[in-house]
Amino acid sequence: SYFLYRRHLPPDPFTEVNEALDLAEGQCITDFGLDDLKISNVLDRGRYGEVWKGSLNDREVAVKKFGQHNFESFSNERDIYMLPLVEHASILKYFGSDERIEENGSSSFLMALEYCPNGALMAFLKNNSLDWATMCKMCQSIASGVGHLHNELTKGDKVKPAIAHRDINTRNILVKADLSCAICDFGFAMKIQGSRFYPTGSDENDTPSLEDVGTLRYMAPEVLEGAVNLRDCEASLKQIDVYSLGLVIWEVASRTTDLYQGLPMPEYQLPYQAEVGLNPTFDEMQLKVSLEKRRPAFPRMWTDNNQAVRALKETIEDCWDQDAEARLTSLCVEERVLEIMQLWEARQKGVTPTIYSGTTSFGDGS
């Protein structure tokens, strides 16, 4: 397994990462082998990894640990973090990876990541309510993170390909100290280019199925139906992410006290919890989401005569449209959230937001 590791893990080429850790020029983080990594207590468990709190050269970090049998997931996630120009305020920071040999001789793979003190967004929403500004800040940071992934970027000789996350949900979004969010868990993420897609770190002959991943509750109707348009992979995979993003925004908005007009806020609910409960089967999700075209409901209290609230509902609906091609792009979602933030502020101040006339991205003259 040592050789497997060496073959798959070339040294990190990223000086940014090394600069962040004050390494000497030419010294790579993997040269350290994360020798200075200290691991303390477990934070949470995900589908493939176990996440621990730790420290690296006196910096607090999160340490994601993968067993030997989850090497593919580790390798895919690491390859995504190591792509050029991936660094972004809303993408979890990556500090390096290493292999450890357990007492029983088996390998485990470690990844040192930015530590987010407020944990996963799902748990945060369960335990907290938000005001309008925080809701907007969270949604804006999430949309900009997805937008950054989706965007192909070139800077000098560096090229960042478009990336689809493929498992956007509130467990794979973390809450930072300032309550902005960062996207994590790139175990299923894919580099995409037109009709070609590149699952990172695996051979062509064990390419994971395009349609076979994600979290059931957040799966787009076309995924549940097995009807993803494979002719334009790049667009299709982005549209699938935007559908899930719509559910995430609904989830964040549902915890926003300003939307309940002083009435007590109901308890946290997962998307579709009211429709399918806590443990839906694939068939139940397919029936509700694909065939009946149901979506999570908006509470009655979210009044339509408030322009900002109406714009918020419209944005969510335009993310989870049944017709994948009619969905917003993640870039557009971010712009809309910024407008929603300003619409609310203008209303609080009792002024008409003239700056939007003619330039608003909302369709109905709002």
Ligand code: ADP
């Ligand atoms: P998996 O691939 O196994 O699903 P994730 O990367 O999604 O693993 O992490 C699982 C959980 O661990 C998250 O839902 C979150 O609760 C916690 N977690 C992950 N990374 C961090 C971090 N950097 N800071 C704090 N908590 C984290």
Ligand code: MG
């Ligand atoms: Mg996860």
Ligand code: MG
């Ligand atoms: Mg994962």
